Amino acid sequence: MSASLQIGLLVFPKVTQLDLTGPLQVFSSVPGAKVHLIWKRIEPVPSDSVLTLTPTVTFADCPQLDVICVPGGAGSDDMVNDEEMLDFLRRQAKAAKYITSVCTGSLVLGAAGLLRGYRAATHWTAMEFLEPFGATPTKTRVCIDRNRVTGGGVTAGIDFALTLVSLLVDRQTAEAIQLRLEYNPAPPFNAGSPDAAPPEILAVMKERIAVTQPRRSEAIRRAAARLTS
């Protein structure tokens, strides 16, 4: 293992690509960091959009990581019951400095048994699914509990990654990256959280979630049962 910082982002089918690419942009700017995109095999993996993600290293060949980061998305519903993924996370977690996630990636950490007794963030639509894994859901954009650092939904990954860089290296390094990425956000509308969004927008989103939620519920139920058995 080299002296450089080893940062690994997990890749999987139907990952929400911005959950991964936001933090990736931040981590890639850390001096001396080596960033890995990790999956079972080196083959293009479809994301939630037309973008395919090509892993740089397999589970088998991945060096010990200083930072493990699990992004989220629809595909996390499969990952919570993927023993190969969960075994990889458990193995890496033993010696990693930080065990982290963005969006529903925290459900995968939970399914690996890595959030029991920890506070954690997740996408606003998935808060109820942390408790079956013994985690305490928190509505913050970035949640730090000892060495578990978890981000909220999708774009929270940028806030999460800058926070993590300040912990890993220092505040000045994080600020220099923020300036380089011109991260001075100015959302054109005020609809970025369930509390802020206009009621009719929230209602539309809740209708859409109602369609996918039973599948997620069932996946989480199975994952939680396996964890406690």
Next chain:
Amino acid sequence: MSASLQIGLLVFPKVTQLDLTGPLQVFSSVPGAKVHLIWKRIEPVPSDSVLTLTPTVTFADCPQLDVICVPGGAGSDDMVNDEEMLDFLRRQAKAAKYITSVCTGSLVLGAAGLLRGYRAATHWTAMEFLEPFGATPTKTRVCIDRNRVTGGGVTAGIDFALTLVSLLVDRQTAEAIQLRLEYNPAPPFNAGSPDAAPPEILAVMKERIAVTQPRRSEAIRRAAARLTS
């Protein structure tokens, strides 16, 4: 050409991947939109990080686009003198509804002659390079001038894309996407613009830029000379 909205993002070597992946996440959520990743050939293209980007369509096979979007990054210094890229943009621009960019992608639009007489945004380090193309640099995060919609540096691409969706479709659609992406940003530090950043952070960034700026200057000089000849 189908009735759906055709949105094309240009891919090129050394693109800053978040310039592309931020808007891609937003555009991919637009009902009925078909999103294309466009390059000369269908082959993995290296970004500025370990992520490779695989185009979905070539210049030759790309349908007429409703939206052209050029991301930025170090690679844009090559693209401003890449006749194949510039020809593609000029050809598409004739019938596109919106001609857009993120970060230094606006320099490539400028080099194609598509910003003459327009106001435009770009990365804060590249403001001076818009003028040689007859564009007026503006320090806004999103700049709308008739059908040219240009974003500032890197993360401005998310604000840009939500704004563009509100123009292309409607505000409600943009707000629903904002809620889905939980885009309620809370940067942990206040260093995201040259005006806000601590002086010592700005000084470090300016030192780094001084190293790459001569190459960019020379590329822009050549591109501007070609445009006016």
